[in-house]
Amino acid sequence: MTQEFDIAICGGGLVGATLALALADSPLRVAMIEGRQPAPPTGEAWDSRIYAVSPRNRHLLQQLGAWQRLPLDRIGNVQDMRVRGDAGGTLHFSAVDVGSDELATIIENSTLQTAIWSALADRGNVSLLCPARPQGVEWGQQAATLILEDGQTLKTRLLVAADGAESWLRQQAGIGISQAPYEQQGVVANFECSRPHGFVARQWFRQDGVLAWLPLPGNRISIVWSTHDAKAAELKALPADALCEAVAAAGGRELGELRLITPAAGFPLRLTHVKSLVSPRLALIGDAAHTVHPLAGQGVNLGFQDARVLADVLLGAGRRDPGDYLLLRRYERARREDVMMMQAVTHGLDRLFRPQQAPIAWLRNAGLTLTDKMGPLKRLLIRQAL
Ligand SMILES: Cc1cc2nc3c(=O)[nH]c(=O)nc-3n(C[C@H](O)[C@H](O)[C@H](O)COP(=O)(O)OP(=O)(O)OC[C@H]3O[C@@H](n4cnc5c(N)ncnc54)[C@H](O)[C@@H]3O)c2cc1C
Structure with a gap:
């Protein structure tokens, strides 16, 4: 037919x-x-x-009549974002800087x-x-x-x-x-934290990859740890307690102790x-x-x-x-x-945050901090991300 x-x-x-x-x-x-x-x-x-x-895109999905169907208790908001480099660089974005309610909405697939x-x-x-x-x-x-x-x-x-x-x-x-395969995986998992996340998304550019903590409703976070294949395999194989410890330590225990609420999974990354x-x-x-x-x-x-x-x-x-x-x-x-x-x-x-010699590490961290201090550039970056 x-x-x-x-x-x-x-x-x-x-x-x-x-x-x-x-x-x-x-x-x-x-x-x-x-x-x-x-x-x-x-x-x-x-x-x-x-x-x-x-x-x-939230607005797009609202116009199409899909967003209204999401259960409110499953929606997380990002109002601030704190980015840390691997040698002291910091960058802080806030929705308030651009007169917006939020930087992003966190939602399950x-x-x-x-x-x-x-x-x-x-x-x-x-x-x-x-x-x-x-x-x-x-x-x-x-x-x-x-x-x-x-x-x-x-x-x-x-x-x-x-x-x-x-x-x-x-x-x-x-x-x-x-x-181009990145020879990395995005390791994802969800945790309950002992301290409130304050609607802040946290991201660390580390020697072993990029770790993001995204705020979910309640005292929960979702992580994406983009890291080389060997480290990803190691993280996925860890028992729950050891994984909680590794993630909490990598994020400087900013949200206290963590408890795993969904097991880790890994997605291969490529361009x-x-x-x-x-x-x-x-x-x-x-x-x-x-x-x-x-x-x-x-x-x-x-x-x-x-x-x-x-x-x-x-x-x-x-x-x-x-x-x-x-x-x-x-x-x-x-x-x-x-x-x-x-x-x-x-x-x-x-590429910039892959392990390199000391001068590059200094430069990339100085770049983060400098961007943080340049109001117009920072606002431009936030608007682009929005
Ligand atoms: C670790 C990780 C974290 C991410 N985090 C974010 C994030 O925070 N924000 C963000 O914007 N993006 C994120 N992404 C990217 C995001 O996951 C993808 O861009 C998105 O899923 C792509 O959606 P899609 O509908 O194009 O493709 P897919 O989600 O791959 O959907 C394709 C669909 O097609 C179907 N299909 C496939 N082949 C066939 C076939 N032959 N016949 C019929 N059906 C078929 C599949 O079943 C599937 O339903 C992340 C990606 C990774 C790996």
């Missing part, structure tokens, strides 16, 4: 589902194909995969995913094919045809690859990538540049289009903006063919700079 669509989105992670939601009320016929059954809500348990969502999917299900006019996976694709002049593993065929004027860093669809389209974000009848969004080092917590934030910009281009195109290459190039032009800048900044910071 062949079904016809204007837009078929392959991948229903946070980014693909946000695009589907942004297109849901339009006359466009939209399908979303997701390979995995969505994870059930975690109930009382906390998800170790946490995102720092920027105010801009599964909670956010459930909210977006439930908003999507209520709209009812996006065809959700889940669990389903494509096994073949044909690129035609007028349409692309996606053949699913269960034998269904979808004919669509535009395919959107939102299927993550290893994107199957990007590979099928032959879009080249350059990928991915794609040769192009679009080709005829195809657009790439989210991790299918780029990956960045998580030290600035910006990966999914970039992806949400991809979804917003692509939706704006498609909705603004009236009756024009959504798979038209020249139309898709508008999306590419609008996103290139943002993505490249974030990749350059996060990659540069990672």
